[in-house]
Amino acid sequence: MMNFAAVLLFFLLIWSSVSQAEVRLAPIFGDHMVLQRHQPIPVWGWADPGEMVRLELNQQRTQTQADAQGRWRAVFAAEQAGGSYQLSVAGSNTVVFNDVLIGEVWLAGGQSNMEWSVAQSRDAATETEQSNWPQIRHVKIPKTLAFTPQDRSGEASWKVSTPQNVGQFSAAGYFFARKLHQELGVPIGIVNATWGGTNIETWISAQALKTQSDFNMHAMPPDAASFEERYNARMWKVVSHWMLGNVAESSPVIQWPSLKLDDDTWPKLQAPGYWEEQGLKDLDGMVWYRRTIELTTAQAASAAALQLGMVDDCDETFVNGLSAGKTCGWDTQRHYNLSDGMLRAGRNVIAVRVTDTGGGGGFHGPAEAMQLQTTDGQISLAGSWRAQVERIVQKKSPGPNDLPTLAFNAMVKPIAGLPVKGVIWYQGESNVPRAQQYAQTFHLLISDWRMHWGQPALPFYFVQLASFLPLKNNSLRGSAWAELRDAQLQALKVPRTGMVVSTDVGDANSIHPLNKQAIGQRLALHALKNEYGKSELVASGPLYRAMRVRGRQIEISFTDIGSGLIVSSGSKQLLGFTVADGSGRFRPAPAHISGNSVIVHSPKITHPKAVRYGWFDNPQENNLFNREGLPASPFRTDNWPLLTSGVRFQY
Secondary structure (H helix, E strand, C coil): CCCHHHHHHHHHHHHHHHHCCCCEECCCCCCCCEEECCCCEEEEEECCCCCEEEEEECCEEEEEECCCCCEEEEEECCCCCEEEEEEEEECCCEEEEEEEEEEEEEEEEECHHHHCEHHHCCCHHHHHHCCCEEEEEEEECCCCCCCCCCCCCCCCCEEEECCCCHHHCEHHHHHHHHHHHHHHCCCEEEEEEECCCCCHHHHCCHHHHCCCHHHCHHHCCCCHHHHHHHHHHHHHHHHHHHHCCCCCCCCCHHHCCCCCCCCCCCCEEEECEEHHHHCCCCCCEEEEEEEEEEECHHHHHCCEEEEEEEEECEEEEEECCEEEEEEECCCCEEEEEECCCCCCCEEEEEEEEEEECCCCCEEECCHHHEEEEECCEEEECCEEEEEEEEEECCCCCCCCCCCCCHHHHHHHHHHCCCCCCEEEEECCHHHHHHHHHHHHHHHHHHHHHHHHHCCCCCCEEEECCCCECCHHHCCCCCCHHHHHHHHHHHHHHCCCEEEECCHHHCECCECCCCCHHHHHHHHHHHHHHHHCCCCCCCCCCCEEEEEEEECCEEEEEEECCCCCEEECCCCCCCCCEEEECCCCCEEECCEEEECCEEEEECCCCCCCCEEEECCCCCCCCCCEEECCCCECCCEECCCCCCCCCCCCCCC
């Protein structure tokens, strides 16, 4: 029989083995990862409190001890580019990561245009076939949200650039990495922290946002339960106020498309136009629109098609109670051919049930796109519609745009200890309605990330918004898209930043231009020139520097002209310039290159005061470039009032 001491020792050993936690590393570490060269290499994770942790990398050995909360962190000395190596971490267990490289690591951040994959981009099949670059690696940080800063992200997996893997890489990140690898000959790692459709404020820490009163951070709900209670109460209050005593018909929703329904008590919404801008702020849910039109006998009997422009996000459309069609896709044009007998002489009702799952809701795009087309004439559907809220989305937890700082807490803070060479950023589309505010929040994000990485001069290169929306939408009265591009341009005042102009690769019909090759390569030009000693490169297109009034003309001078200003290939004259006098009314203006300057004038303006270039939603016709093939940024010389403003957040 075992004596008492032996039995006690046996149970102590069993208890010790059960209670001891395994040594674990932060999810950013893994097989095939790239670690930043020329900087100390931190490695961190968790173990039992007080446990000794031993680490090996290349020929280096170090050790550390877990603190009272079980956290540990060790630091290797800086390494030259090379590999592959093993990273070994041992305590009560041993974790080994294989095929670890030392090279250049860049953080790719932003929304869908940075998230956009190689498989979705131009020449995807060819690019995939030619993607065997074993020293290019990519890791996608899982999409997660948190109310408080986290010390670990979701599980991540580094992938080697191969035809089997590259399709899921960030396209802009991959083409950026490929250019760097081809020029430098060292391993390149891309850390992809992106989320399509996100506002910039979700990527900024609460600590930083507290410095801006717009975000009302002291009132932010502390947890999901508080958010749910406040959100649902606030949305019912919003809807009640919008209705102003008007209530829906007592008839069931199934009758709301009916020709017989009396909708005189329903409130009104303008279309096109997002309902958030018409009293239904932040509403996600279902809203019915009804429009009554009168048709002649000839119109009712003719072949007809219903055009509704674009609907954010989904629509179910009825004509006189009969289904005309349904579509999901916030940027998809709605076109429904109507069957014989759907229309009638006299009164007709078009009813549209719009479902919005996040962001803006309702009809958007040009007014001209909303019409009933008949062979006997067209009837505009733009203007006032009767409307009623059917349902509010009951949210138990926030989405990434419902509250600030959520993506930062869960996706950025956990990886901020990983040394990187710099940041590439493509975001801003979701902030277009608040473009003036973006000028401050973008500066804030840059300084915030630099602080969390402990690198005050962390390089930050970003993409200015591409051209988008139909050219016929362009207006001389102003543009929120132009204001967002201008806010991005202002970020160049921050040291160690650079901007890619992408007006020439945009797509009027898609917010996601497919030519991510140009985006990645232009980002790489900034990095090569400023971070890797390729000082001979021209990395930027012409940027506005100054203006001088010369009688009836204005002379514009530029920086970053490279080897000279040109009109882009295939063009005979400069396009995109407008000029205004003291009235502030802009007119299209002829312009020509004179040496390193552009001369702008209008025969209709005798006392010019200001010039704007590419100040449109879609400036794809802009054709001022430098000889190196890089387009000039849109700009304005005035400081007159703009269309957009900031918003103080309510929780």
